[in-house]
Amino acid sequence: MAGVVIKKILTSLVVLFGALVLVFLIMNVLPGDPIFSIVDPTTTSPEEIAALKHELGMDKPLGQQFVEYVIDILHGDFGKSRASSEPVLALILKNLPKTIELTVVSVVISVTLGILLGILSAVFRNRVLDTVVRVLSLITISMPTFWTGVLFILLFSVKLRWLPSMGSEGFRTLILPSVTLGIVSSGVIVRMVRNSALEIINEPFIVTLRAKGLAERTVMLRHVLRNVMIPTITVIGLQVTNMLAGSVIIETVFSRQGIGRIISTAIMARDIPIVQGVVFFSAIICVVVNLVVDVSYAIIDPRVRRA
Amino acid sequence: MKKLKLSLSDALAVISGLFIAFILLCAIAPGFVAPYSPTYMNVADLLQAPSLTHLFGTDYFGRDVFSVVVYGSRDSLIIGVASVLTGGIIGGILGALAGFIGGVVDTIFNRFIEILMTIPGILLALAIAAALRPSLFSIVLAISVSSIPQYSRVMRGQVISIKNRPYITVSNSIGTRGAVIFVKHVLLNSWSPFLVMATLGLGSSILVASGLSFLGLGIIKEIPDWGTLLSQGRGYLVVAHWICTFPGLVITAFVLAINIIGDRLRDVIDPK
Numbered sequence: 001m002a003g004v005v006i007k008k009i010l011t012s013l014v015v016l017f018g019a020l021v022l023v024f025l026i027m028n029v030l031p032g033d034p035i036f037s038i039v040d041p042t043t044t045s046p047e048e049i050a051a052l053k054h055e056l057g058m059d060k061p062l063g064q065q066f067v068e069y070v071i072d073i074l075h076g077d078f079g080k081s082r083a084s085s086e087p088v089l090a091l092i093l094k095n096l097p098k099t100i101e102l103t104v105v106s107v108v109i110s111v112t113l114g115i116l117l118g119i120l121s122a123v124f125r126n127r128v129l130d131t132v133v134r135v136l137s138l139i140t141i142s143m144p145t146f147w148t149g150v151l152f153i154l155l156f157s158v159k160l161r162w163l164p165s166m167g168s169e170g171f172r173t174l175i176l177p178s179v180t181l182g183i184v185s186s187g188v189i190v191r192m193v194r195n196s197a198l199e200i201i202n203e204p205f206i207v208t209l210r211a212k213g214l215a216e217r218t219v220m221l222r223h224v225l226r227n228v229m230i231p232t233i234t235v236i237g238l239q240v241t242n243m244l245a246g247s248v249i250i251e252t253v254f255s256r257q258g259i260g261r262i263i264s265t266a267i268m269a270r271d272i273p274i275v276q277g278v279v280f281f282s283a284i285i286c287v288v289v290n291l292v293v294d295v296s297y298a299i300i301d302p303r304v305r306r307a
Numbered sequence: 308m309k310k311l312k313l314s315l316s317d318a319l320a321v322i323s324g325l326f327i328a329f330i331l332l333c334a335i336a337p338g339f340v341a342p343y344s345p346t347y348m349n350v351a352d353l354l355q356a357p358s359l360t361h362l363f364g365t366d367y368f369g370r371d372v373f374s375v376v377v378y379g380s381r382d383s384l385i386i387g388v389a390s391v392l393t394g395g396i397i398g399g400i401l402g403a404l405a406g407f408i409g410g411v412v413d414t415i416f417n418r419f420i421e422i423l424m425t426i427p428g429i430l431l432a433l434a435i436a437a438a439l440r441p442s443l444f445s446i447v448l449a450i451s452v453s454s455i456p457q458y459s460r461v462m463r464g465q466v467i468s469i470k471n472r473p474y475i476t477v478s479n480s481i482g483t484r485g486a487v488i489f490v491k492h493v494l495l496n497s498w499s500p501f502l503v504m505a506t507l508g509l510g511s512s513i514l515v516a517s518g519l520s521f522l523g524l525g526i527i528k529e530i531p532d533w534g535t536l537l538s539q540g541r542g543y544l545v546v547a548h549w550i551c552t553f554p555g556l557v558i559t560a561f562v563l564a565i566n567i568i569g570d571r572l573r574d575v576i577d578p579k
């Protein structure tokens with residue numbers, strides 16, 4: 001087991017380095033001089049542009065820029081915001097707790113809804129409840145997250161005046177953003193759980209358990225649910241990373257503090273070090289989540305542990 | 308009972324198909340569907356609620372929201388289709404080649420896809436769109452690159468399952484060239500799950516594109532696409548919610564229709 005974990009960690013480090021190369025290439029190699037993200041070429045003289053490039057180290061060969069970038073990252077230096085001169089890592093760490101708060105609550109909502117409705121849908125297959133759940137899950141998958149957020153603001157903040165539409169202080173400001181993100185993401189989990197449960201319900205070992213007279217509740221909770229959890233955990237892992245990405249939109253819609261909000265503001269201001277830093281930091285989180293997912297397989301499924 | 312269920316899902320697919328055809332008509336011949344010009348600003352009709360004269364109401368310039376949505380469908384659809392074609396073709400060919408060749412090529416390819424998947428799709432698209440100037444090309448490129456992993460993984464899996472079948476072994480043993488086996492026997496027999504993925508991918512491309520537009524990375528044009536229109540309408544939520552609600556409803560209905568067709572296609576191709 002320890003060997004598997006160490007191997008996974010080493011692979012994750014390789015993947016993370018690849019992500020670092022990718023982010024650097026996107027920001028520095030795509031068509032267009034990156035300096036024009038800072039200055040307007042029509043109003044700035046070539047001398048001023050050259051001086052600024054020299055000051056920011058952008059006149060060095062690309063390879064050298066990359067090596068220096070990697071060394072800086074290893075020292076925890078993600079660069080400085082071009083707008084506020086604040087260190088990018090400090091900015092990310094300052095805003096991260098609010099994004100984690102939003103992601104965790106959203107995951108709890110989507111997983112609870114997803115597993116509950118998915119199991120119910122499988123148990124009542126081809127009945128009215130199943131049809132309703134399937135239609136609803138398809139609708140939630142098809143809805144733009146930002147539009148769902150806007151609708152919730154319209155209903156719960158503007159019309160009913162129950163909940164605040166913006167801000168990030170206190171539990172009340174967390175309800176609408178997390179419910180929006182949770183509901184939108186639950187559709188995928190519902191479909192996954194339903195399909196897995198339907199396959200498992202028809203497996204011979206479940207038929208045997210029922211034939212032995214085991215209570216239906218025990219069969220469902222102890223045997224079906226446990227086996228459903230294996231593929232579901234993969235989807236949940238993917239959902240965590242999707243929600244992290246979804247927070248970019250949700251934090252903008254609800255004017256909420258978080259790393260999603262700083263990246264959308266940075267994009268508007270073309271503050272490339274922040275965009276680069278946040279994207280790479282998100283990659284780190286995704287790698288860690290994937291690692292946790294892989295390890296959790298071994299905890300849930302004894303076959304994986306013994307492999 | 309089985310017959311009734313079948314006809315219900317068929318009916319849903321037919322309704323979805325008709326709605327997709329209507330949106331296609333809007334994109335190809337908007338003047339035929341829209342009652343007003345999308346640039347016609349009637350100062351006397353600012354922020355009018357939906358009525359028979361203006362089905363989706365009017366916006367802050369006095370423009371008919373329904374007409375703007377109809378004309379805006381063109382860009383939204385071009386982005387969606389172009390992204391699926393670009394991402395699908397590149398991802399599909401890469402995945403197929405990796406699966407067919409196997410060995411070191413497949414291992415390197417898997418690492419590359421793993422790296423791409425480390426960065427969540429919309430963040431990757433955001434980074435690409437932010438690095439380039441806002442344009443139709445940059446949005447299509449951003450969405451295409453972020454969608455490559457999903458297409459390549461499906462194609463790779465399918466190709467691996469097909470290349471081990473007996474008729475491929477027979478082709479190999481009678482000396483058929485590798486390229487011929489790849490194109491004629493493997494690629495042509497691997498398209499079905501890929502087609503389902505591409506259909507569902509069209510819906511998600513339109514959602515990502517509208518998200519990018521919502522964040523201000525859309526194309527700045529006189530006639531806004533659906534996401535930009537929705538984003539612009541957000542400031543008028545309290546006084547004129549229809550500027551936001553109707554474009555969102557159209558996006559949802561369109562993506563839902565695509566998903567229903569995609570699901571139906573999957574049922575037909577793989578009845579299991």
